[in-house]
Every structure is written in structure tokens, then in C-alpha cells.
Amino acid sequence: MIEQTTVKAHINGIDVYYEYHPQSLSDETFVLLHGFLSSTFSFRRLTPLLKKHYNVLVIDLPPFGKSGKSVRFRYSYENLGKTVLHLLEKLQLTNVYVAGHSMGGQIALNMMKLRPEIVEKGILLCSSGYLNRARRSLSMLSYAPFFHLYVKYWLKRTGIRRNLENVLHDSEMIDDDMISGYLTPFLDKKIFRALTRMIRDREGDLPEHVLHNIHTPCLLIWGDHDRVVPLNVGIRLNKDLPNATIVVLEKTGHLVPEEKPDEVLHHIQQFVVT
Template identity: 25%
Template sequence: MKIVRTLFLVLLIVIAVAVVNGIFSVTMARIFLNRIEREGRYLKVGEEELFLKVLGEGKPMLMIHGFPGSHLDFSELAKLLSSNRKVYLVDLPGSGLSEASSKGDYSRKGYAELLVDLMNLLNIEKADIIGHSLGGEIALNIGYYYSERVENLILIDSYAFTEQKLVPDFISSSKVLTWIAMRFYYQTYPVQRYLYTKRLGDKSYFVHEEFGKYFALVDRMSIQFLSEFIKDSDGGSLSGMLGEIDLNVLIIWGERDEILPLDYAKKISEEIPGSTLKIIEGRGHAPFIDKPERVAEEILSFLE
């Protein structure tokens, strides 16, 4: 009986902590959501309403963020690249300021097809494509299935061979368990702060205000979309076909990437013929946050 009471008490404490954490996280998200500037416009592409921000003039460059990021991730890097490029920053459906219609294909290939449709709408025949993390795998899909639309392909700490698992399969198979795991764990302030700092090679580059905005958009992601995103996943589907990509490819990698270690980058570079690998010393999974000037320098030098 004593064991039962103890277990019951522990359960109550866990529930209380989860609820308090949830309330705190939602409150923080609401505070920072109001601080996000919405300098851009919405475009209807198929069933989706995509938020798009455009910077600079010149040859077109499309930047694809990772998961669970947004166009804000590229803020500093995009400013630097827009000195001689017309940079298009887009929020993928379900991320950032773009809602998901729940009628689309949220696989990597599905996102690639959607972004090509966006290029058609914008009358962009060919563009330099930059993708980070999940966005890098989407960029690879564009490069593989729509190579004629790609001028240069730039991958930053990109997925290619493995799945980006958010939750174990036994949780993702249940909408209720997925909702609980996302709302009371993955989408909470402490967990996202921990995951965000893992993207940095040097934790001293952490900026509370920038993280707050990042978190507000993670909190904004709907559980329905997250469930469909997990279900539609086709991560690693091109792992055996990278050798068929015939493009100018630059691979940029943070030396201290804890999410996708440097060996992962070397494997991608070996698989893609003629690709160039540049390592950003001391940086993490998102080197453009730590050192946007250095990453911009590598990209612009490659494009010359």
C-alpha cells in the first residue's frame, strides 16, 4: 500500500511539473511571438499559404531552413548574401509563419516539389539553392529530381542518410501520445533551449532574444501538422543516389556539430562527385548563427 501511495504521489508531481512547464512555455511563446517582425508577404502555392521574405537584387537564391526552424534562422546570413543576390527566404508549411493546410505532402520530396512550384510562381527559372539540416535534404531532393532548376547547390550541416526522428515509433503511431509528447515535452521552453544550444559550437553566442523568437515559432507548430510531418517522412531516401547528382555542390559544416558529426559531412562529400567541403572551425550544427560572416564568405567565394 505504501508503494502505491508513493507511486501515486510521484505521478502527481510529474503531472504538476508538466502542467507548470506547459503554462510557462506557452506564456513565454506568446511574449516573444509579438516581437517577431512580419516583413514579407504570403503566397498561395497549391494548397499552402507560404510566408516569403525577399532581400537584395541580382541572381535568385532560395534559402531553405531546417526543422523546427524558420526564415529567422537565416536573418544575418541572408543580409550578407543579399549584397549581390536576390535572396528568397521561405517558411515551409507548418513552420515559422506558414500554416500547414494538412492537405499537402510533407515529405522531403513533397517539400521539394512545392518549392519548385513556388519558383514557377515567382518566374524563377534557375536559382542557387541553400539548405540547412532538414532544408539541406529538401535541397538535395530539388537537386536530384529538378536539377535543371538549380544553378548551385549549397548544403549546410545537412541530413542525407538518416531519419530525423522526433519521437519513437510507438509514440508517433498514436495521435494522442504524439500530442502529449509534443505539447508537454518537445515544444516546451526548457527542452527547446537545450536543443537550440546544441546547434551552437560556442554557447557564448546564445542570444536570449533570438532564441525566444525561435521558440515562439516552434510553439506555434500545430500537433496535427507534426503528426503528418512524422507520418510523411522519407528521410534518407536519396542515400543511395547521391552519386547521381551532377551539380556544383558546396558542403559547409560546423566542426563541432553535435547533431550530425563531421564524419557525416565527409561521407556526403565522398558520395557527391566533385563536391567541395568547407569546415567552419569551432562551430556547431548552425554555423551561420555562430559565424555568419565566415559562412557568407565561403558561399560567395564558391559562387564567383
């Protein structure tokens, strides 16, 4: 039996934490990219299902989770996409399927734009779409010496439970393990300075004319009660991506890997074989 690898690798100027789950009977690899303010933890229910059938690579995107939080790294979606691509090359992975949740969906789309020959197919789970970059006034304000303390205050004010209630359709799913899992990465104070840098670096989501030129087959999976990235964004993405299909999950919010992992797996498996 091939053992799981959990490691940090220095990629593109920053430490990247990842978990690799090999499957000896498959040459297909799923790369899982989480959303904003999240980590590999958000795939805790989907990863065990996928790794029964495929190789699975789950990544903490910098500056989240256990990955590096350097203030010298450029946290643009394009550079994060390049970082993941460099990691795939380092690990010599081929036959790759990239699944991105929320912000991770935009990074997956950047990977398809940059290196379409690397990504066989894309799975966009309630992907971010059509968001502009931060206002110039906010970007300029982020250079203030203590702006990172405001970021910390804002996150503390909203709170983990309130954020989870916003991304889940059924708030009864929230328990101590879930709260702890989503809170733990923010106990490292360095993340707030890195998030301040990310406010300046985030270039906005890919515009329509770029999406029109991404011909990688994409499966869009959306929750019908998504309050963070509403279903109309998914419908628009489905229209703008030339080779896309959309599936809508009923009674589901934004956090589809947590809420409906079995249904997500079912649709992914159907998509892979078509």
C-alpha cells in the first residue's frame, strides 16, 4: 500500500503545505484548492471519498492553513495559480483534474488559462466569479503600518460561527470540530499581515473575454441556497466558459464539499468518464 505524504515544499518563493494521497490503481490525480479564509480542512469530507478512486493532492494555498505567510510573496490569483503549477511539475503529476472551491475556483481557472495542457478537466465548486479588484482607496489604506490589526479586528468581529452560518444552508451541521478546524489557521498572527498584502495583490476575477478562451472541459457544481456566490454567478460562468456544464444541488449552501460530499463525488465521477 502506498502511504500518504504530508509535507511542506518551498515553491515559487514560499512554503506550500500539501497532503498527497496516492492510489495505486489510478493514474488520475485530483488537485483540491480551497476558498478564501479556508484550508485543506474544508475538504475533510470529500478527500476520503475521492482517494478511494484517484490520487488526491490537497493544498493549503498561501497564506492560509499551514502554508507560508511571507509579506514578500505576491498573493495574486495568477501567481497562486503559477505556484500550484510549479508544485505539480515538482511532483511530476500528470492526468490532472483541478477542483477549486470559491476563491480556489478562480485559481483553477487561472491555471487553465496559463497551462491548458496541464489540466485535463476543471471542477468549479461555487467558484468566485466577476469580482473586481479591491478599491484603490482600500489598497492605499492597506499600506498603513497597523492596517493588519484592522484586518484582525474585522475577522474577529464577524466570528467563525457567523461565517459558517453564512456559508452553510443547514447551520445545525456546525459543531465544535468544525469551529476548531476553521479557526485554527487564524491563531498564527502572521496571517493578518499576509492578508493585508493579499488585499493589494488580488487582481480581480477573470473577465468574460478571457473566460471565452478557456476551452478546458469544466463541471460547475453549485448550491441553490449559496449566499456567498449566488447561483446566478454559476449560470453566467456556465455561459461564458465554452465547454462547461452546471449541476445545481438542492438545499445546499456555499460550502458544498462539507454539505454534500457524496453528491459532489457522484457528479465528479460522471464528469470524469464523459
